[in-house]
Amino acid sequence: GSVLGVKEFDISYGDEVASALRDGAPVVALETTIVSHGLPRPDNLTVARQIEQAVRDNGAVPATIGMLGGRIVVGIDDEQLTRLATSDQVAKLSVRDLAVAAATGADGATTVAGTSAIAAAAGIGVFATGGMGGVHRGAPYDESADLVTLARCPIALVCAGVKSILDVGATLERLETLGVSVAGYRTTQFPGFFISDSGFALDWSLDSPERIAAALRARQQQGVHHSALVIANPLPTDEQLDPALHDRVLADGLAKLDSEGITGKAVTPFLLSHFHSATEGRSLAVNVRLILRNAALAAQIAVAAAGR
Amino acid sequence: GSVLGVKEFDISYGDEVASALRDGAPVVALETTIVSHGLPRPDNLTVARQIEQAVRDNGAVPATIGMLGGRIVVGIDDEQLTRLATSDQVAKLSVRDLAVAAATGADGATTVAGTSAIAAAAGIGVFATGGMGGVHRGAPYDESADLVTLARCPIALVCAGVKSILDVGATLERLETLGVSVAGYRTTQFPGFFISDSGFALDWSLDSPERIAAALRARQQQGVHHSALVIANPLPTDEQLDPALHDRVLADGLAKLDSEGITGKAVTPFLLSHFHSATEGRSLAVNVRLILRNAALAAQIAVAAAGR
């Protein structure tokens, strides 16, 4: 399995991340599909740097994760980030793609599932993203691998819920079925990504990074449960997309799916692009705001968990 | 992760349970949601003590499991049992709630999922309950976390099947899909909780506690399969709820769901309460009988497994 003693597929670590992990300093994992596939160019690279800066501003080291030339890198540098943000040859890597992509020497951006699994394997306990995947509307078998992967990875995932273009209620049921913990950050209402409240209630609210860190410590000390803790972090109501606008755009989008006969894998990109154009870019600005807030909260949790 | 060397979230053990586990003596795990949420007061406390006694009468130590002030306790004492049976501030804790509840310092009663995971972590191999959770009727995504949790916990769960208010057929399919073993105790018909026979057949029947203990030993020695073994223990036909009454009450209840527009999470409590009133309390008496029988069988299995 190795050439001259070098394992060709070992995970590589950025210097700063490697030293933080060695020292027990706070680290926050970040994904890269938002960079490669989630945000339009050239904003994607700017925003990716802002997310890393939000982690730093709150006292933690960002560990942005991706694949370069078949190697998983935890803590990519700015040159590698630029490559993933600008190349047209970047695969979207869920957890099941990591080994096959490595064998083909691919460049790749990791999804929530891929990043969660790598973070857990690397010993990084907190991960910030925008929203997590879920169950697709009207497609009972089309369920993101994020959910099952979270059920296997003992991390904290800070997100703003699930995009409303998915079936939020079914997604919450699956998280319950799969044993994934969910708590609101200072709320018992599950956030709706673009909007502060999805309309679905939560059983638990945690009110400080210290309390969240205590929950992570409890999980480790109890040794009973090995799934993720989703921290659902809503936008303040004055920063959300106007809920009336949101509901109208969503209803229009769903109606267009019907009238234009769009089904299956085409649904999500269609609805996201519809949101972007129908809100004249406001949905995108909201998307960026919530990610930066999630990165900041994740860093505060990592700091609290590191006991510093 | 600790204050003055004391880990604040470690599992606590009752003295008798701790010493039984140390000695390899037979222990049976018991859940507490039946005490806090499943049975009406003040019978709930009486019945909880009877269940513990049924375990003792059959040669094993009862390990009733709950959370007190944020601490998981395996083998709660009578004072703690009384607190969970009488307080109005007792959370219902599935496996995914354990760490978050601990961080909030809650009192809590553990579900089948929560208890199974704690028992497995504590090294207790046999668990007795009334019935396990399952798939909800007419709600494809509403599937109890019990099923996925059983797929992860190498314990034996003694129960009387699944309440008929759930979708029994879909539940059996999910158990098959998830790789959870199911065997009837002296029957190849899956019991129907209140009634002896749900109408669904099983592939395997085991005819003695010794044979069941052999299956648990086989699982351990093979080292191939790490999911639960459900022992489906039917009531004798002369102790069941009259099947004609059962079927009529169930049909009435399902019709009322339709006519009163009851859906989602309201379905199960509505149907259970309907059974209670429409059978003039007979369903409750049957419920208690089957739990006591399951506790006795579980103790016999634990004794056989301990090789005493």
Add this chain to the structure above:
Amino acid sequence: GSVLGVKEFDISYGDEVASALRDGAPVVALETTIVSHGLPRPDNLTVARQIEQAVRDNGAVPATIGMLGGRIVVGIDDEQLTRLATSDQVAKLSVRDLAVAAATGADGATTVAGTSAIAAAAGIGVFATGGMGGVHRGAPYDESADLVTLARCPIALVCAGVKSILDVGATLERLETLGVSVAGYRTTQFPGFFISDSGFALDWSLDSPERIAAALRARQQQGVHHSALVIANPLPTDEQLDPALHDRVLADGLAKLDSEGITGKAVTPFLLSHFHSATEGRSLAVNVRLILRNAALAAQIAVAAAGR
């Protein structure tokens, strides 16, 4: 848990397999339900021997897996193979049945799920079969335990896809949800078992046994993902069942299900038998061809993975 120091339920190994595993020589796991339940007698025994020979011809040791008198045997001998091929008392053993069957002293043939789990426990990394299980048409809860089991077993499964009598699209979605890797062998079209192309596309193609071995090595070195890699190996188009015949027979079969009111567990055997008779045995010949090809490819992968 043992009698005179002998563990009664330990896995037994055939001599040749035991020595190959000790030496790190290439080994391929083979299942036995195809022998006991999948193929008509007496061809079943002949074909089983041909499959083993195909493994040998390509440089690896066949480890045919089954249960004899309650013992799992990895690498059954010809006498044991004959017993499973000719007895009428052979249980069909999925992973969840292994311990219970052992406790009853049964003879049994292992399914894809059962064989995958045993292979993984025995340290055998490559497994060849015909087709894997999947989601049943029109039966949302009827999903083969193969899928969840593959999500837990870090093996390579070489197969020709999923029989078209199942819901192929839903099966591919479940594999994605569960995090099971799928790659085509020299194709990006998922094969359709009897036919070379199911009509569904794949994200990844691997073009040599060495490349597949590299993916297995990457998975191990990364340490992130612990599920199976399905290698989908299509028949060459000139060896497939004529696609027009296939589509007509499938449509006829599905129509007959409706008109004859066949549902549930009766669907699959009905459709398989319909294929057999309606193609005048050609579907069976195709079935045998694809298994032999899968066995050969699996052996080549095992050889490449062993680095010889």
